[in-house]
Amino acid sequence: MNYKNLKKKDREVYNILFKERKRREDTLEMIPSENHTSPAALEGLATIFNDKYSEGYPKKRYYGGNEFIDMVEILCQERARKLFNVPHANVQPYSGSPANHAAYFAVLKPGEKALGMDLSVGGHLTHGTSVNFSGRYYKALSYGVDKKTGRVDFKEMEKIAKKEKPKLIWASTSAYPRVLEWKKFRKVADLAGAYLVADIAHIAGLIISGDHPSPVPYAHLITTTTHKTLRGPRGGIIMVTKEGLKKDKNLIEKVDRAVFPGTQAGPHEHQIAGVAVCLKEASGKNFQKYGHQIIKNSKTLANSLVKKGFRLVTGGTDNHLMVVDLRDKGISGKDAQELLDKAGITVNKNTVPFDPNPPFSPSGIRLGTPAVTTRKMKEKEMERIADFITQVIKKRDKKTVSEIRGKVKNLCRRFPIP
């Protein structure tokens, strides 16, 4: 895309765009929920499919002129079904939060109970936080992690499930560095008679590459984003599994009606076209290699940080992310984030389990490798990044930060964004 029209018609947006492009080129994106979307998927997104209204579903639309829109949405659905190995995929959710909204809407009535992972240990806003619709309109219960191991506390979960009988249980992570044990989640869900919803927003790409077990044999519903490890345009998908159909033969209809007309109107068909491209790319051999490398990079980064004296939540990682506990370093997560930003390393502050500090100034930072792996960085570069992070956090002076800034820029130049 050469942006020649944009340049002519709107210099202001054009100039800001090029500043952002430069920022991206010259910095290391280490936020685990972010990635550099493939150019082909971006081209799919920036299309005239944007112009159509297509409320409804393929072949059952409320507007005329949708024959090609139908083709692109059907293609996207087929690719999602095949890739994730599920009987039904609705590709209309605008993003991860709307997909989760639809999951609640499909199986709960307002005021009914849902059990989700606590925000501070890796749950998501939409899993029952009081400030979110999920905590306002539904009765939210939460489970946490074991104080010693930092792993999901299934005993606690079982107790809550037996006593409270929630109707929906979330199995999910956005800051949990370990494998999600789907079978154990399902056991708890069965104790309560609940729907088990696997929200794979972060790990969808790793499931496709075979680097994280699939929830398909255990979950009734699966929700995901398309822009994290999956590396596509921002979007969401909600899927029904065979297990889901065994539990509730009307689940497909419930899900589709929950998305439209329940919680959304006109689908973003340009976004669906971009997601279709991303799903095609994710089905190739190169994507498998990409997933394997994310994990190798993540483990190398984690091991290097541990060797340099950092404490990681659960002691390490099995997936694409890690949470560094900074309490023994005398720096808050917020200050560490700001210092690293100055050095060109983009991370986000994050709570640690049982964090004594408040969420706007928590005790940890969250790091991930999906974006740097997209730049083709490997283990050797991860060791260097661990060294950069260590120097910035240990020394904290202007001179060190600016020295590291220079080194980060040089590293970035050697690994251009595709």
Ligand SMILES: *Cc1c(COP(=O)(O)O)cnc(C)c1O
């Ligand atoms: C990112 C994320 C979402 C929400 O996605 P948005 O696209 O930001 O709405 C939902 N669930 C989990 C676990 C996530 O990490």
